[in-house]
Every structure is written in C-alpha cells, then in structure tokens.
Amino acid sequence: MKKYIIILFFVCSIYESKSQDTISSTTVEQKSYQLYQDKNWNELINYGKKAIKNGYTYFYMQMRVGIAYYEKKNYSLAEGYFRKALTYNSSDDLALEYLYYCYLFNGRNEEARLLSKQFSKTLSEKIGTDKQSSLNFFMFEAGTKRSDSATYYNNATKDGTNYFNSPIYFQLGLHHSIKNSFSLFHSFTYFNQQTFLVTISQPQYYLKAAIPIKNNWLISPSFHWVHIKSTKDVMLQGPTNNNNMGNSPPRPPFNNTTSTLSNYFVGSFMVQKTIKKIALGVGTIFSNMNSVTQYIHNGFASYSVFGNSKLVFGVSAYVHTIDNYSTNNLSLAPFLYIQPTKRISLKVTYLVNNKNNIIEDNGYLVNNSSDLTKYRYGALANFLVSKHLTLYVLYQLEFKRENVQLFNYRYNVFVGGIKITP
Numbered sequence: 001m002k003k004y005i006i007i008l009f010f011v012c013s014i015y016e017s018k019s020q021d022t023i024s025s026t027t028v029e030q031k032s033y034q035l036y037q038d039k040n041w042n043e044l045i046n047y048g049k050k051a052i053k054n055g056y057t058y059f060y061m062q063m064r065v066g067i068a069y070y071e072k073k074n075y076s077l078a079e080g081y082f083r084k085a086l087t088y089n090s091s092d093d094l095a096l097e098y099l100y101y102c103y104l105f106n107g108r109n110e111e112a113r114l115l116s117k118q119f120s121k122t123l124s125e126k127i128g129t130d131k132q133s134s135l136n137f138f139m140f141e142a143g144t145k146r147s148d149s150a151t152y153y154n155n156a157t158k159d160g161t162n163y164f165n166s167p168i169y170f171q172l173g174l175h176h177s178i179k180n181s182f183s184l185f186h187s188f189t190y191f192n193q194q195t196f197l198v199t200i201s202q203p204q205y206y207l208k209a210a211i212p213i214k215n216n217w218l219i220s221p222s223f224h225w226v227h228i229k230s231t232k233d234v235m236l237q238g239p240t241n242n243n244n245m246g247n248s249p250p251r252p253p254f255n256n257t258t259s260t261l262s263n264y265f266v267g268s269f270m271v272q273k274t275i276k277k278i279a280l281g282v283g284t285i286f287s288n289m290n291s292v293t294q295y296i297h298n299g300f301a302s303y304s305v306f307g308n309s310k311l312v313f314g315v316s317a318y319v320h321t322i323d324n325y326s327t328n329n330l331s332l333a334p335f336l337y338i339q340p341t342k343r344i345s346l347k348v349t350y351l352v353n354n355k356n357n358i359i360e361d362n363g364y365l366v367n368n369s370s371d372l373t374k375y376r377y378g379a380l381a382n383f384l385v386s387k388h389l390t391l392y393v394l395y396q397l398e399f400k401r402e403n404v405q406l407f408n409y410r411y412n413v414f415v416g417g418i419k420i421t422p
Contacts, residue, residue, distance in 0.1 A: 028056045032064050041068040059088035063095060074307030075102040076277045093123045100127065107309060108274070109136065110212045113180040133422040135176045136183065141417030142170040143394070148410045163402075163409070167193030171417075182211040187364075197404070201229040206364055216274040222363040224266035226289070231259045264289045268363030270298075277304045279314075285359050289368045296320040296358055302335075309345070312337040318358050329355040343384040351376040374408075375399040390419040 028051045035044035048065035051057075066081030082099040086092065096119060103112035116129040124130040147164040173187040189204040208222035270283030278301065285296040302314030318331040331353045339345040351360075352375055357367040367373060378396040385391055396413035 076307035139173040143415030145413040
C-alpha cells in the first residue's frame, strides 16, 4: 500500500508541475505584454530577463525586452535581443528596423548598410534606404601649429632665425559605400613647413576599407602613401680667383639649394569585434618611413557606459620596434568621448610615447617628424549645424624633444573642419 501511495504522489507532482508550467507560460506572456503596453520599461527589462533565463524565450519576449532597452536609448544591449528575435523570424520588418537603428545610432554605419540589404521593398521605402546615396560624407579641414621655441641663434651666420615656422596643412576627404557591402575612405593631405634645418613639402594619400562581416566583426585594411620633398639652403664660400697678379680675395659666399625626393608607404590591418557595450580591436602597422622599417602592433578597447554614444571611454596601446624586435617600446593613448546634447560632442585624448614616433589610427595619423613627441593632449569638438552639415575644431598640445640639440619644446596645434553629408 505504501508503494502505491508513493507512486500516486509522484504522478500528482508531475501533473502539478506541468500545470504550473502552463500557468507560468500564460502569466509570463500576459504580464510582459501588459508591461509593454504600460511602457514600464525598467520592470519589463527585469521581468523579461528573468523569464528568458527560466526558458521562456520566444520572438515576442525578445522583441519586448529589446524595445524596452531601445526606448531607454541603450542601443548596445537592445541590439542583442533584436538579433535573437531574428533567429525566430529572419524576415520580420519590425525587428530588422529596430536593429538597423541600433547600428546607426551607435555609429556602426557599415553594419547598418549591410543589414539594409535584407530589407523588404516596403521597409526600404519606409526608411528610405532604397534611395540612400553611396556617398556618405565629404570633408575638408585645414590647420597650423605654433611652437613656443621661436628663435635659434645660428653660429655660422651670426644671427637669429626661427626654429620652426608655422606650417600650412589641409586635407580633403571622401567616404562612400560599395553596394552596401563595405565602405572606402579616401583622403588627400598636403603639409608644408620651414624649419631651421630644412623646408618640407609633403603630399599624402590615404585609403581605408571598412568591411563588416557576420557576428559583429569588422575588418579594416588601409594604405598610406607619403611623398616628401626636402629643400635645404647651404651657405658656401665663393672660390678664390687665381691670376698672374697673385691670389685675389675670395668671392662672397652664396646659397646652394639642394632638394631630395622620397616616397614612403604605410600598410595597416585591423580586426574589430563588438560585444554588447564593449568594442575590441587588434591590428598591425608596417612602415618604411624615413627609410627605417617600423612594426607597430596595436590593440584597443572601448566601453559605452549607457550603451550609446553619450559616454564612451577607452584606450589604445601600441607596441613598436625599429630594430626587428631587439628592443620593443610601449605607447598608450586613452580617450574619453561625451555627447551632452544631440548637436554637440567632445572627444578628449592623451598620448604618452616612448623612444620613437608612432603611426596611429589604423595608419591614418603619420608622425614622420625627426623630433620625438613625448606627450600629447588633444580635444576634438563637433557641432551638428544641420542634418547635412557638421563643423569641428581640434586643439592639441604636443610636448616635443628636438632631435639635434635635444632641447624640449611644445607645439600648439589648431585644426578646423567641415563635413557635408548628402
């Protein structure tokens, strides 16, 4: 008899458990839907995450939690729920639309364009991706820099001259997409400066591709060509006249101008992965700048505090060598990005450098000065004037060490630019 009671209790327990599961499933659906209708986003997130953890995961649950995060402008976390919802229904227009804007609002434009290839005709017309231009933006910037070491006493000429005249700098840039699969950024830069040693004229061309692939991966190869013309004036003593009357005094000294032309190349490759609020990347840069082979291995990490562009901080690290790894040097570049309003953003940067100048930002920023940049502070402010027009200004303070006489000096760098979006 005791055995039958135990069996009966066991069967009843199973039945009761199944009944509770059925009731729980209904309750989960009803409560999550009501929270969604009430726009109670915080409670919906907490309740939905618990329900998913307990196995109640389906299309509408993923969508509701994703929308709750989206409404709180936490696009980084919302993205994961919309991606999961699409595993249940890969062609759902609403999930695709939400995911598209998550990418877009977090500045991941290449991934947004790639996703738009999956849109139905109705969704493409609704968002406007069917008419979007392949040209993403056009930019122009110009600037100069001023040294605090204004004069240098030349022992040969017995007079004072400038260490470093203020240079001329400008850049033209173009960013466009190829069939919504990847993007290309082109820039042409011109730099000209006269120093107490030489006059430099330096045109450059930079090309970078951004290729999004599955699972939030992005690969970015780049190429940078730098052409340098160095012009140097040397004061030479005039020759002595020899004739039948004996040696005459030497002729007056004269300037002898010599010029050299050089072409250098930079190659770079970077791989990036986005995981919720975190972006990680590793890359390698190769350069033959100034006829010295330099390898720069770099990595970066950034964290979006609120899952959007309101507050982001991170750091880039560079391990570099010019003697084929006999010695290795480390440079660090932390940054902080804030967007207090929709129209204004500010990025603050710092660089601490060791031994040799480095090439930064996936081969984009080339520092081929013979003088070492030891430290650098920077601030970049963006002002969104309209949907199609952005203005920006950059200020940097560089702490330098002169290469010949090894004295320290500073550069104040000023750059202003305009970006036009179709």
